[in-house]
Amino acid sequence: MPEGHTVHRSARQLSAHLGGVELRADSPQGRFAAGAAAIDGLVMDRAEAWGKHLLLRFDAPPGSDRFLHVHLGLYGKWLLGTGEPPEPRGALRLRLVGPGDEPAWAELRGPTACELMDDAGRAALLARLGPDPLRKDAEPERAWERVHRSRQAVAALLMDQSVLAGVGNVYRAEVLFRAGLAPMLPGSAVAEADWQHVWDDLVVLMRAGVRAGHIVTTERQHRDRVSGQARREDRFYVYRRHGLPCRLCGTPVQVADLVGRRLYWCPVCQAA
Incomplete structure (x- = not known):
């Protein structure tokens, strides 16, 4: 299972790769179709990590499901690239694609958790976790x-x-x-x-x-x-x-x- 450093590295890469632009989202596998539809067309403000949990915050009103929570578990992984995304293959849970002729994109496969949550859900998740040595606000x-x-x-x-x-x-x-x-x-x-x-x-x-x-x-x-x-x-x-x-x-x-x-x-x- 990826340890905290891997998730923090993914958060940095996703923020740099897809942050601040309107994203197209879909779920070729179909298991996250409703969630992908809810964030399709939104701007990702930033990605943050807390321990082994990754949270992508989208530009949506407070109180709405504006956080994408991902826990990779044993088999999950992100793949990032630029240009036309490859044809979807296998169990592709979520695909995020930026704008332009040579768009940045990210694919998520095999996570244990891939869900949308609101501010209260994020707070409840973080309340269950201990301090993270990689966070500046750690206690x-x-x-x-x-x-x-x-x-x-x-x-x-x-x-x-x-x-x-x-x-x-x-x-x-x-x-x-x-x-x-x-x-x-x-x-x-x-x-x-x-x-x-x-x-x-x-x-x-x-x-x-x-x-x-x-x-x-x-x-x-x-x-x-x-x-x-x-x-x-x-x-x-x-x-x-x-x-x-x-x-x-x-x-x-x-x-x-x-x-x-x-x-x-x-x-x-x-x-x-």
Whole structure:
């Protein structure tokens, strides 16, 4: 599932690609036909992300269904282009096309959620989400209040979108390793300074992910190849490296299932 940096990157691209112009909207697949008809001919003011949720705001009166809410889930993806859009193929949920002879366009396929909502719906959605490290208006103290009162494992809390929005399995494993925190440590046992380190590290790593379009968490001196850009196999400390030696101490990386996802950690560098 795309993590928060991917959704924020999509929001920036959609704003630059289609923002401020009147759009044609249709749903070749038919599953979003009524919604597409409702926004057809409207101007998209901007796209914004909150965690793994994307909201496109259209130039419509307050109180109307002027927000398009998209959650990509496991299989959703955006495709952007310019020129005459290609002939629709497969499960194309939504297509947005700008004006002109060489129009900008965007196609949305396979999202978990694609729906219109009004201001109250947007407010209700955001009320269910924790602070997002990539947002300038984030309130990190809200996440800390939830964490230090919980007996759940900190690794589970990091995946709870009502605690912290935008963190997925990769950032979860990597930021805990970088902080030297045992993943099964209860939230109530995490020191406030350690949690602040986790938050600050997420801000840095996720911003870098937005810029690069992929996640890199390793420091150059810890990679197998220290020169040049990080290769795919050098990008992570523990994620999907189970059985391989830890980059710092050489101990085999461990793996276990937690909250329906695979958790990776080093039992020495992240000792309880």
